[in-house]
Amino acid sequence: MPEVPDLEGYRAYFNRRLPGVGVGQAAVTIPIVVRAPKEEFAQALAGETFAEVCRRGKYLLFPFRSGRLVVVHPMLSGRFQYCDPGEKRRSKTAFVLGLDNGMELRYFDDRLMGKVYLAVHEGELSAVVPRWSEMGPDAMSPELTEELFVQRLQKYRGQIKNVLTKEQCVAGIGNAYADEVLWEAGIHPYRRRVELSDEALGRLYGAVRAVMQWATLIVAERMEAEGLPDDHYRDHLRVHRRGGEACPRCGSRISEITAGRRITNFCRKCQE
Known part of the structure; x- marks a missing residue:
């Protein structure tokens, strides 16, 4: 998607x-x-x-x-x-x-x-x-401050990956980049939102901004250089669709779980 x-x-x-x-x-x-x-x-x-x-x-x-x-x-x-x-x-x-x-x-x-x-x-x-x-505020909108981001997440209690991908919460994040954002923030995708501290939610906000910015730059540069793709660029991602490979941060094996026709990849060691 x-x-x-x-x-x-x-x-x-x-x-x-x-x-x-x-x-x-x-x-x-x-x-x-x-x-x-x-x-x-x-x-x-x-x-x-x-x-x-x-x-x-x-x-x-x-x-x-x-x-x-x-x-x-x-x-x-x-x-x-x-x-x-x-x-x-x-x-x-x-x-x-x-x-x-x-x-x-x-x-x-x-x-x-x-x-x-x-x-x-x-x-x-x-x-x-x-x-x-x-629809919630866009993931790249200047109006999405850290305070607003945390406020919107606090409306939900479920697993944090599911919360991140709800368009009513924050718009624009899907399955692939949710994995990347959570890895960047060091947060386990199956942790419940209610279990996360304000500090962890702040890290998550920073990860959303960072991942969207660097990934957008890569994708835009490739489209301009190579033309419109037949499929979405995913080879720059660090964990999504990389089950069994080494985590770029700690070297542990990246886990892969498929549930509801959706693949989730994460590092069990450095995502808590």
Whole structure:
């Protein structure tokens, strides 16, 4: 699932290419993914001009100068192509925007789990995007101070990894980066939030900020150098999907537990 660094990478990539570019034509090719009638989607976007792309939580927003927005929630397998029209389309391409710079912007989703929404203006997002108004502050937002972070976590009592990945608590952290954040903070993923001291929660806040910042830099640089990926970059992660390898901090073996189709990796020695 794309998380903050992945979507920040897309945001940076598109903001070097899309603002000021016009949409010549738009087509919905898989209606089940686009939560608007395909004719309405195509007519609304034809003739629009891109403004600056932005992100909230695990949503990527494509605003236009008219105020309209296309909101993409990629879920597990949503990806983008920014390419020449002659390049072969992926089989699960859900929409295509033909641009006046000669390129196409495509969204494809191999599992068809993602969702694409069309809003007339920003004030309509809560009505158009389910649970939009329930989302917590973004993990990278300047408004998410340590005090606010701790306050929001204190609303929950369960396992700290589950709490971190709740969009209602803090938006943008998923399974992979929750492992990285908890390793950075030295906190066991199955510890209950109520067992953690204020000092531990402060470490966790610092880890969220640090991990999101360095991972975003890596992902954004790779996207710019290599182009949009077919899968999410994960080879820079220290513990996630590295079960059986040596912990980079203490050298102990990294544990791996699979529960509910979700993999959790952590170090039993240096995460308490």
